[in-house]
Amino acid sequence: MGPEKFSPDQWVFLQWGSFQLNATIVFTWVVMAVLVVGSWLVTRKLSSGKTMSRWQNLLEVVVLFLRREIRSLSNQDPDPYLPFVGTLFIFIATSSILSIVPGFAVPTASIMTTLALAGCVLIGVPVYGIRNLGFGTYLRNYVRPTPLMLPFNILGEITRTAALAIRLFGNMLSGVKIVSTLSLVAPLGPAVIMNAFGLLVGMIQAYIFALLAMVYIASGMQRERRIRQKIEQVERSRASKPPDSERSGQ
């Protein structure tokens, strides 16, 4: 992507009528193909013994890392969240790692991709919330502490997800722009260093995106759980208070 182009959306390969096949779509497909074919090739011959292929080792490290992070964030079994949060992570991470390949336009440097990913989070939060708490209980989250807060709660849900999209977009785009501007000014040295720095930023952004998605999902369920715990606490203290004979019997 040259410095004159603002986003990979403007790099159009084919056009049928109003439908454009631009670089964002094409390189999203490339990332998907890399992930699907790579995982399929690796998981075809898995070993449970002491020796394993280095690619199996890589996938195990990624999966274990994600499971550990999700568990420590939500204090729950990570299995229901791993497919969603893990997919977000490996998609963003792979697309920013592939940015060192010449001619590859990072799909997450287009706001369309990041908005789509954030849209998945926006849908995923209520889906997980309803699955864990039930429909009514989840919706009651929005009128806490008072129904007066309903518009603010809804607005907060949308803006924090939009911030998620804009954060990823801004970081990836600025990485691409810095490299392409530097390679105009000083062709070799600084551009390579900034590209290496961009790899680090890309990984951190992938981590943050997945982590924040998990934080949002967990916060949708935690509020209700905290209230339930408090109610149980009050009931327990009420039950254990009254007669002295019972307390001595305990």
Next chain:
Amino acid sequence: MTDVSVIGMWSIIIAGVTIAVGSIGPALGEARALAEALSGIARQPDEAATLTRTLFVGMAMVESTAIYCLLVSLILIFANPFWKHVIDVAAKAANAGG
């Protein structure tokens, strides 16, 4: 000066001012967060993993205001809506005149 050059000049000036002013606050905030996290890790090295994770998430939150400023200045430079409008108007006027 023509309208086009005035709009170009102000776009670039404002883009620079936006990112310069907008990055002061987040830079100070991130520096403070990092310093606190470092002293926290120095005091309790066992909690380094939790502190680092929270630091990353917090920094991403703090940083987002700077990212918004970056976005505004990038739009002003690369995808300026006023610029496009002025070019269109100028082209129309040139066509009508010629």
